[in-house]
Amino acid sequence: MDLPVIPSSANPGTAAQNSGGDVDQRIHLLDLDVDQLRSWLVEQGQQGFRAKQIWNWIYQRRASTFAEMTDLPKKLREQLEQHFVIFRASEVDAVCSSDGTDKLLVRLFDGGEVECVLLRDGIRRSICVSSQVGCAMGCVFCASGLDGVDRNLTRGEILEQMLRLQSRLDEDERLSHIVMMGMGEPLANLDRVLPALDEARSPEGLGISPRRITISTVGLPPAIDRLSKHGVPYNLAVSLHAPNNELRTQLVPVNKRIGIKAVLDAADRYFEANGRRLTFEYVLLGGLNDSDACARQLLGILRRRNVMLNVIPYNPVAGLPYETPSAKAIADFKDILVSGGVNVMFRQRKGSEIDAACGQLRRNRQSV
Missing domain, CATH: 3.20.20.70 (Aldolase class I)
Incomplete structure (x- = not known):
């Protein structure tokens, strides 16, 4: 699945710096739509319906971290944390x-x-x-x-x-x-x-x-x-x-x-x-x-x-x-x-x- 590209300095929009000044290579999850997230989940061996669960946590239940999404399997929460960030700014x-x-x-x-x-x-x-x-x-x-x-x-x-x-x-x-x-x-x-x-x-x-x-x-x-x-x-x-x-x-x-x-x-x-x-x-x-x-x-x-x-x-x-x-x-x-x-x-x-x-x-x- 095509995900947003980590930008260069001439094309900003996805990468961020952590407190040590290193570039955070994780993808801004909000740059994806639910279908893109569903495709990524399937590629990772997860069930596609989880995408709507994640969207519900973010948009309806106002979660700002994956740790709050307690009805998701722990392994999936760890995968999400490794690849994505919800709030970039x-x-x-x-x-x-x-x-x-x-x-x-x-x-x-x-x-x-x-x-x-x-x-x-x-x-x-x-x-x-x-x-x-x-x-x-x-x-x-x-x-x-x-x-x-x-x-x-x-x-x-x-x-x-x-x-x-x-x-x-x-x-x-x-x-x-x-x-x-x-x-x-x-x-x-x-x-x-x-x-x-x-x-x-x-x-x-x-x-x-x-x-x-x-x-x-x-x-x-x-x-x-x-x-x-x-x-x-x-x-x-x-x-x-x-x-x-x-x-x-x-x-x-x-x-x-x-x-x-x-x-x-x-x-x-x-x-x-x-x-x-x-x-x-x-x-x-x-x-x-x-x-x-x-x-x-x-x-x-x-x-x-x-x-x-x-x-x-x-x-x-x-x-x-x-x-x-x-x-x-x-x-x-x-x-x-x-x-x-x-x-x-x-x-x-x-x-x-x-x-x-x-x-x-x-x-x-x-x-x-």
Whole structure:
């Protein structure tokens, strides 16, 4: 059976260093799917049904070591320990907010760091997960991309974030929603994001409905079209942030070679293919994109589309010159859109006391 290859320094993703600095040659088990594990078990002279037992221990019973899997034969547990590791990364920081938001800073095997967040809201238990170390999209107000992008995360590294956040829940709590809206551009890493989400929605995995999984993007039309052809009705959230090309290019530099029309057309095609109402994200920046004129331009773009506009008042980042809009600017912006017939939701700011916006925790630690 073909297993993930131990990477060289130019192709990171599977090997890790132990405390003595030696490379750990074991395979990251989360890089495999259950069929690959079943094939490996049969090759080792074990019974194939054990694969679902192991998956149940990891995804449902929240085991982080093979020693916890007490209904497996001792010899099999020893074989698994010899060949695989469940958690490859390590938690280097964890902060909790009084509003129920937990944020983790996770250090990967090669020293890269990513962030992921657990949000508690009523009965909802949502997680926000990263797809890259850093980000190449260059959004000027976002801490994630201030230092560019280092690399894509592997399937296993994406799933490990989900499992680490799940482990912070009480036994009677279950994850309800997943948002690919952490560090990085998910559509720039679809080869790993889609397999990870396939596991997240699988009954043998986390069992979360695709209708409760959202993929966020600044808008990469070819990748949106590829996602349409994947055939799974994930929610698509397009980070718009401006109603015209001049302002959007200022805030989201990648827009210069794409343009708003191409992004909207690709989003329309996704809606036609999946029938899922689109969400457009709009970070409201004081004195930049929060004017009445911007609201009216945005109304002209969205009023004839079946969309939800998710407006997020800016969460300040140390070292960046952007500010949260005034209460009046927020109210006026909302009134123009609502009176024009656009479905608008103003997101409640959660986790601000723990720097829950993407990239803030990592950047704060780097500046110490």
